Amino acid sequence: MTTTSPDWSARYAPRMANVKASEIRELLKLLDQPDILSFAGGIPDPGLFPTSEIKAAYDGVLADPAVAAQALQYSVSEGYLPLREWLVERMAAAGVACDASNIMITAGSQQALDLLGKMLIGPGTSVMVARPTYLGALQAFTPYQPSYLDLPDGALAPGFDGQALKTRLGQHPIGYFVPDFANPTGESLTLAEREALLDLAEAADMTLIEDAAYRDLRFEGEALPTLLALDIARSGSIEQARTLYCGTFSKTVSPALRLGWVCGPKAVIDKLVLLKQGCDLHVSTINQIAAHRAVSQGFEQHLSLLRNAYGAKAQAILGSLARHMPQGVTWSKPQGGMFVWIWLPEHIDGATLLERAIAEERVAFVPGAPFFAEVKATNAIRLSYSLPTAAEIEDGVARLARLIARS
Numbered sequence: 001m002t003t004t005s006p007d008w009s010a011r012y013a014p015r016m017a018n019v020k021a022s023e024i025r026e027l028l029k030l031l032d033q034p035d036i037l038s039f040a041g042g043i044p045d046p047g048l049f050p051t052s053e054i055k056a057a058y059d060g061v062l063a064d065p066a067v068a069a070q071a072l073q074y075s076v077s078e079g080y081l082p083l084r085e086w087l088v089e090r091m092a093a094a095g096v097a098c099d100a101s102n103i104m105i106t107a108g109s110q111q112a113l114d115l116l117g118k119m120l121i122g123p124g125t126s127v128m129v130a131r132p133t134y135l136g137a138l139q140a141f142t143p144y145q146p147s148y149l150d151l152p153d154g155a156l157a158p159g160f161d162g163q164a165l166k167t168r169l170g171q172h173p174i175g176y177f178v179p180d181f182a183n184p185t186g187e188s189l190t191l192a193e194r195e196a197l198l199d200l201a202e203a204a205d206m207t208l209i210e211d212a213a214y215r216d217l218r219f220e221g222e223a224l225p226t227l228l229a230l231d232i233a234r235s236g237s238i239e240q241a242r243t244l245y246c247g248t249f250s251k252t253v254s255p256a257l258r259l260g261w262v263c264g265p266k267a268v269i270d271k272l273v274l275l276k277q278g279c280d281l282h283v284s285t286i287n288q289i290a291a292h293r294a295v296s297q298g299f300e301q302h303l304s305l306l307r308n309a310y311g312a313k314a315q316a317i318l319g320s321l322a323r324h325m326p327q328g329v330t331w332s333k334p335q336g337g338m339f340v341w342i343w344l345p346e347h348i349d350g351a352t353l354l355e356r357a358i359a360e361e362r363v364a365f366v367p368g369a370p371f372f373a374e375v376k377a378t379n380a381i382r383l384s385y386s387l388p389t390a391a392e393i394e395d396g397v398a399r400l401a402r403l404i405a406r407s
Contacts, residue, residue, distance in 0.1 A: 035362050036358065040364040042338055044338075078104050112246040113209070115262075126168070127148050129373045130178070149374055158196075165204070178214070184382040208242055209244050213251055220314075325397075341381075347379075
């Protein structure tokens with residue numbers, strides 16, 4: 001008896017046609033090749049993980065039979081209450097008055113983006129993003145079939161006439177932005193730009209998604225208010241706000257814990273809880289309890305360690321770029337986070353440059369094209385300085401500059 005294998009491509013939902021593999025995920029495989037000097041991953045330096053604190057937290061949880069029984073059991077979809085209460089205090093320190101009912105724990109902020117996309121985006125929904133923007137957000141939103149629009153040049157400058165833009169956005173649009181040390185550019189919105197973005201959102205009746213993944217990694221300059229804090233100052237309370245805040249422990253504690261959160265109006269959180277119940281019920285109970293124990297003492301000192309380490313690496317890469325890059329190459333100057341964005345001369349394609357960089361110089365980075373949602377650009381690349389040492393940064397930038405100079 002013979003059987004016919006199903007044609008799976010004919011069985012996928014139409015929305016799967018837009019689901020593509022992440023170029024960054026593929027590039028992470030290069031980290032397994034020891035002779036590749038990689039600026040590609042954008043992942044935390046494992047030498048900075050609070051390993052001893054995490055070990056002590058898990059040991060303490062499992063040493064107590066009552067706590068262990070709770071930690072190894074199912075739990076509520078909203079998240080571990082003591083962890084949410086700790087986050088309430090953190091949000092209050094950032095100017096966001098809320099309570100535990102305004103927070104839901106997610107499996108990293110990436111799941112938060114997916115759930116928000118599922119809740120807010122349907123076929124044709126306008127989603128406005130920065131140019132360039134975070135690739136992971138595009139991957140989260142694209143299956144829900146949005147219509148992407150780039151934030152126009154000058155849209156956050158004084159005197160911008162947003163009427164034509166409002167018409168393009170249509171009804172109940174979404175805006176997704178990373179105000180602090182954005183992936184991929186490393187750049188931040190100024191206070192005036194944050195206020196202008198809220199003006200635009202109010203005029204267009206736009207829901208804002210604020211991705212604060214890198215906010216705690218500021219190593220230079222003064223911290224600026226979150227979009228949500230500025231929104232609440234205007235609207236009067238979190239329940240009247242139009243901004244939904246996404247945070248994560250992946251960049252500050254460990255990405256393996258898969259812990260993030262959404263902070264917003266209770267009505268929104270209640271809907272997200274229903275979606276989470278249908279998705280994975282809840283985030284790992286033991287991970288939530290252990291993380292709460294790990295961050296409850298010494299978290300600010302740990303953040304100071306991270307800021308000093310990443311700040312030193314940022315200065316190293318900015319110095320190397322200034323010493324080695326040929327004329328016609330420009331780059332961002334981050335005050336926090338993990339990334340530098342490089343604009344190449346117009347005749348250089350980032351993807352082609354990557355192929356040559358690996359073959360000729362054994363250097364890896366991320367081409368810029370995947371980070372553009374509406375109007376593409378190919379003459380850009382992203383470098384992450386989170387993993388290499390200062391010596392590796394100097395060597396890698398010199399290699400890359402040689403290749404660009406002969407391209």
